[in-house]
Amino acid sequence: MVGSINGLICLSHELREKLIILWNPAIDKYVRLPVPAPARSIRSHSPECILGFGFDSRTYDYKVVRIVYGLNTFESEVDVYELSTGMWRSSIGSAALPYPMIVCHTSHVFVNGASHWIARRGNGYLILSFDMCSEVFKVMMPPDAVANGGPVLRLSVAPFGDYVSLFEYRCGTIMSCCIWVMKEYGVASSWTRLFIVDIGRRSKVLGFRKTGEVVVRMDDCSLVSYGPNSKKDIGISAKQYSFRLVPYLESLVLLGRKNILKGPIM
Template sequence: MAGTSFFFFSSNQSLCVLFQVKNWKKKMSDFLAHDMFIDVLTRLPVKTLVRCACVCKSWYSFLTNPNFITTHLNRSSIANTDNNNNFLLVRSRSGDEADVVHYSLLRSENGMLCDDAELELPLKDPSDRFLRIIGSCNGLVCLVEDFHGYGRSFYLWNPSIRKTITLPPLRVSFQSHSPFMHSVGFGFDARTDDYKVVRIVHLWPPDDFELPPEIDIFSLSTGTWRNISHLGLQYVIYERAPQAYLNGSAHWLAYNRRMEGFFSLIVSFHMGDEIFGENMVPAGCTFYSGSNARVAKFQESLSLIDGIWGKTCSIWVMKEYGIADSWTKQFNIDTSVGFESVVGFTRKGEVLLGLNSGYLVAYDPDTERVLHLNIRGTTDRWCMDSFYGDAYTKSLVLLGAKLPNTGACEEAKKSKKRRAKHLYPKTFVISCIPKHL
């Protein structure tokens, strides 16, 4: 059989490597010096590497190695500052009952946000209209099915490689504990290279939240939930409060039970240490309703969005993390001129805003430029979950879990049975879109 040519192209076509391969059973490093080989592969886009994983067993083994995935991710994270891997994950709800859901990736290019890909969520359950995005980290997106607000199922999804993991059943459910309210955090433990989901459940009155909440944490490395209710959180977190993940911690707006229900502090949970912390909100900011304010991440800093439903929305930024006196009002947004709600921020500090007309725009507070993104949501102002928008980094995380059920190369299919039981626990349910990437 004649030699086979195999090309690698980067997304910007600036890198091209040609292998003339006569024996696919050879190791990849047989063709290049090891350091050069690693340098080449870590520069390639995710889509190309997923295809390469289907070439043969040795390539699959190398590309699904956690060390390589981490190295590739680190290079991608550095590239974010150069706009080479600067993406925005957007979810929108439209239709009369906000029952039409779209997921898409936008790419930052020359100061503009351009369409990169329309995403399909690879879940067979048709009730994705009830899915809520908790957050994204290193290319993974955490979702919860919040039908009736009780969080029946949890998922981890990597849109870049079209894979999801269904988390094991929950300890606390409506059937086991009757009505409750819950909040969820998602993040990364850098010390153990592990992804974690923490769930905080406050049981409904008549105890008036006097009992400490039920707390469980899921670890991707073990594939199980653990009960950590012994931590005894003394604060109440607003129901389904949006999180802000930064500095290794998830953050939520909360209140002290002894302060008559005013939301006056920010509770944090560190994914590595697995301990709770607290930060005070800016002086003079207290909120009787947690729905009128929320925490967010603004250019790597903790921020507070104050006045979501008012005529003026203020964006506060904590300049020095953990220092209450460093809170600074970054800017105000006049929401009486057609802006309906603050959705989030881009990496550059642009504000994602929902309009009264139902469209999503990016607003630059420095130049006051408004960029229409051609993404439509619902015009129902009571649908607080019309849009979700957050910075996103493409990654290979979860690539080694399993190869696609359809369209995978035969060599990889043979090897997956030997590897699957070592890569992730049997309690996982992996699904993917049966499409060629």
């Protein structure tokens, strides 16, 4: 699940690069995107594909952005799909990327009109954003305690209302996750640490509830809700990689559009 916006969910298959779907579960309709193959020079270097899903408020259109890069080369491609046209375009050159980025985690969040991913630069971390209106990449710095790497095991981004949040996993005597929120968009000094939760080594923080508590997938694949001073079993369990937590609101997006499919996706 790449993301959810206005009742429309973007799905992809990490082992099948050409499978990208926009699905509206409220009306049980979806569109399967035609995905162009990357350039031959990239295909020959074990290409990785990173996706983002967002909404262009200027044109009132839904967009999917695809970043393809070779693991053994700095070459990359950036393609943008527009739901209104049903087509991809490759108008963004690799020069638009501020660095030869290697995205180390595939978590993605759409906030403030832009898609965001965790990226790695040297021994440190940063957040790469892509504005869906201007189609420009920018770099956002994480908290100082996170930027230089150190004992950080992994990072992920998630929405916290209209804010960007950051989950910082560290391993000491026990595994812990520090919850950060950027209170003023784009201002690195506005990062605020909300609280820290102690979790298992295979646990994962999935996102926020409306109450501000975080939902954690525990080692035994159950879901637990954590607050600064609370812990509550939600009563749901499943396979380890079955859970994603995204904002969702029913809508009629895709209703009445041509070339829309109905029924089972796979």
